[in-house]
Amino acid sequence: MLLRNIVNIDEKLCNGCGQCVSACAEGAIQLIDNKARLVKDTYCDGLGACLGECPQGAITIVQRNAEAFDEQAVEGHLAHIGRIPAVAQLVNSAPHAAGCPGSMMRHFTDLPVPNATPGNDNMPSALQQWPVQLRLLSPTAPYFRGADLLLAADCAAFAYGDFHRNMLQQHALAIACPKLDDTDGYVEKLAAMITDGGLRSITIVMMQVPCCRGLARMVEMAVTLANSDIPIYHVTIGIEGDMLQDDRVPLAEQSGSQ
Numbered sequence: 040m041l042l043r044n045i046v047n048i049d050e051k052l053c054n055g056c057g058q059c060v061s062a063c064a065e066g067a068i069q070l071i072d073n074k075a076r077l078v079k080d081t082y083c084d085g086l087g088a089c090l091g092e093c094p095q096g097a098i099t100i101v102q103r104n105a106e107a108f109d110e111q112a113v114e115g116h117l118a119h120i121g122r123i124p125a126v127a128q129l130v131n132s133a134p135h136a137a138g139c140p141g142s143m144m145r146h147f148t149d150l151p152v153p154n155a156t157p158g159n160d161n162m163p164s165a166l167q168q169w170p171v172q173l174r175l176l177s178p179t180a181p182y183f184r185g186a187d188l189l190l191a192a193d194c195a196a197f198a199y200g201d202f203h204r205n206m207l208q209q210h211a212l213a214i215a216c217p218k219l220d221d222t223d224g225y226v227e228k229l230a231a232m233i234t235d236g237g238l239r240s241i242t243i244v245m246m247q248v249p250c251c252r253g254l255a256r257m258v259e260m261a262v263t264l265a266n267s268d269i270p271i272y273h274v275t276i277g278i279e280g281d282m283l284q285d286d287r288v289p290l291a292e293q294s295g296s297q
Contacts, residue, residue: 040104043223044085050074052097062092065113066120080105081112085221086174108224110178145169146182165207173215178228183236186211190229190258191244192251193219199244199276206244206274217253229261233269242272242287 046067048059055073067082068075068089075097077083085108087100146168168182173190189210196202196214215225232238241258245251258271275284 041107041223042102042104043107044087044100044102044221045080045105046077046083046085046087046089047099047101047103048075048077049097049099050076052095053093054095054097056094058092058094059089059098062089064088066117067113069120079112079116081107081109082116084108084174146180162203165203165209166212168211171212171214173213173225173228174220176213176228176232178231178235180236182211183232183238185237185239187240187242188213188232188238189242189244190215190254192216192246192254194246195244195276198246198278198280199282200280206242210242215254215257217257218250222253222257226257226260226264229258230264233261233265233267238269240270240272242274244274244276247275247277247283 048068053075055070055075057070057075059068059075060070065082065084067077067079067084069078070076071078083105085100087098090098090100092098168180170176187210189207190213191202191206193214193216195206199206215222229241233241241262243254243258245254255273262269262271272287273284274282274287277283
C-alpha cells in the first residue's frame with residue numbers, strides 16, 4: 040500500500056447521473072445500485088479528470104493508503120467492459136478521446152529548426168509532442184520509439200534561456216519535479232519507456248538545487264529495473280540561468296559511433 044492521491048466519492052451527494060463514468064478514461068468509476076463507485080484502487084490514477092464532470096460536487100481527490108495505479112490492469116479492465124483503452128484512442132488521434140481533452144496525445148512533425156538570430160523575435164518551438172508532464176505520458180507513445188529523451192526539471196526551461204535550441208531540439212520531452220510531484224510510479228514508467236519504447240538515450244536537465252538530484256536517482260533506478268545500458272547524460276543549470284554542467288555527446292556523434 041502507498042499513500043497517494045485517489046478519487047473519493049460521497050455517495051450521499053451522488054445522484055447517479057453517470058457523467059463521471061464516461062469522464063474516467065480508466066473505467067475506474069462505475070454505476071452500482073445507481074451510485075457512482077470506485078471499483079478498484081489500481082484503476083484510479085488520481086489525476087481527477089472526473090472532478091469537473093460531477094454536477095453534485097460528490098467527487099474529490101484525497102490522499103490515503105491505496106494500491107499503486109496499474110496501467111496494465113487498466114487495459115485488461117477496459118477490454119473486459121468493452122471500452123477502448125485511452126492510449127489506443129490517442130494514438131489513433133480520436134477527436135473525442137476519453138479523459139481530459141488537454142491531455143490528448145499529439146505528435147508534431149516537420150518542425151522548423153529553432154535559430155536564434157539578431158532581429159528574430161519569433162523563434163519557433165522545438166517541442167515535438169504533447170503532453171509533456173511525466174505523470175501524463177504513456178510509455179507506449181509513438182514519439183518515444185527509438186527517441187532521445189530529455190527529462191527536465193520543471194524549472195529548467197524558465198531558468199535557461201536557450202532551452203529549446205540547445206536542449207530540446209531532436210528530443211522527446213518529459214518534465215517532472217522530484218520535490219513537488221507525487222512521484223509514485225515514475226521509476227516504473229521510465230523503465231517502461233526504455234524497454235517498451237526503446238529509448239536511445241536519456242539526458243537529465245537538473246537545476247542546481249539539491250532536490251533536483253532526485254531526477255537522476257529515478258533514472259538510475261529505472262535503468263537498473265529495465266536491465267539496460269542506455270547512455271545517460273547530465274546537464275545542470277544554475278539558479279541564475281548559467282550552465283554549470285554539460286556532459287552531453289552531440290547526437291550526430293552518437294549516431295556516427297553506432
